[in-house]
Amino acid sequence: MEKIAIYPGSFDPVTNGHLDIIERGLKIFDRIIVTILENPAKQILFSVEERKELLEQSLGDFTNTEIASYDGLLVDYARKRGAHAILRGMRAVSDFEYEFQMALMNRRLNREIQTVFLMTGLRWIFTSSSIIKEAAKFGGNIESMVPPPVQKKLEEYFKQGAEK
Numbered sequence: 001m002e003k004i005a006i007y008p009g010s011f012d013p014v015t016n017g018h019l020d021i022i023e024r025g026l027k028i029f030d031r032i033i034v035t036i037l038e039n040p041a042k043q044i045l046f047s048v049e050e051r052k053e054l055l056e057q058s059l060g061d062f063t064n065t066e067i068a069s070y071d072g073l074l075v076d077y078a079r080k081r082g083a084h085a086i087l088r089g090m091r092a093v094s095d096f097e098y099e100f101q102m103a104l105m106n107r108r109l110n111r112e113i114q115t116v117f118l119m120t121g122l123r124w125i126f127t128s129s130s131i132i133k134e135a136a137k138f139g140g141n142i143e144s145m146v147p148p149p150v151q152k153k154l155e156e157y158f159k160q161g162a163e164k
């Protein structure tokens, strides 16, 4: 049986930390469906279409991945796609409580789907989409933290804002 995992997130935008999790996740799973889902707690910068496009441009080298989006419960989408696992990256201890809460809620909603955590690579432990967006907004160099298409998109976005 094919081992399929859903790798869910806001991906606003995708970072090198996400790519690291996908790369290592592919050593465990046959296929990873990278899925953009809504996080009601977050203010989003890019549209679903823009985020999908950035993921497509950034995942070029990975085979056995698919990019998707879903408007609803993560476990419902996992069931719909025949996935038995949810893949999440864990950075510092500060991620733990939120991830623990989400994993337990998802298990309560569907006991057939297991959440699997991978520790983020040390290089990416302090990076997040939010902090990268903040750095880019104020002209910081984010080159080493995001794939090139994302760097370009963020720089263009904030340059346009500055010109308005």
Ligand code: PNS
Residues within 6 Å of the ligand: 008, 009, 010, 011, 037, 038, 039, 040, 042, 072, 073, 074, 075, 102, 105, 106
């Ligand atoms: O990248 P993020 O923002 O940390 O990802 C969080 C995300 C999108 C995975 C989470 O908010 C989510 O699963 N949203 C879909 C709705 C859902 O199923 N929530 C979890 C159970 S209440």
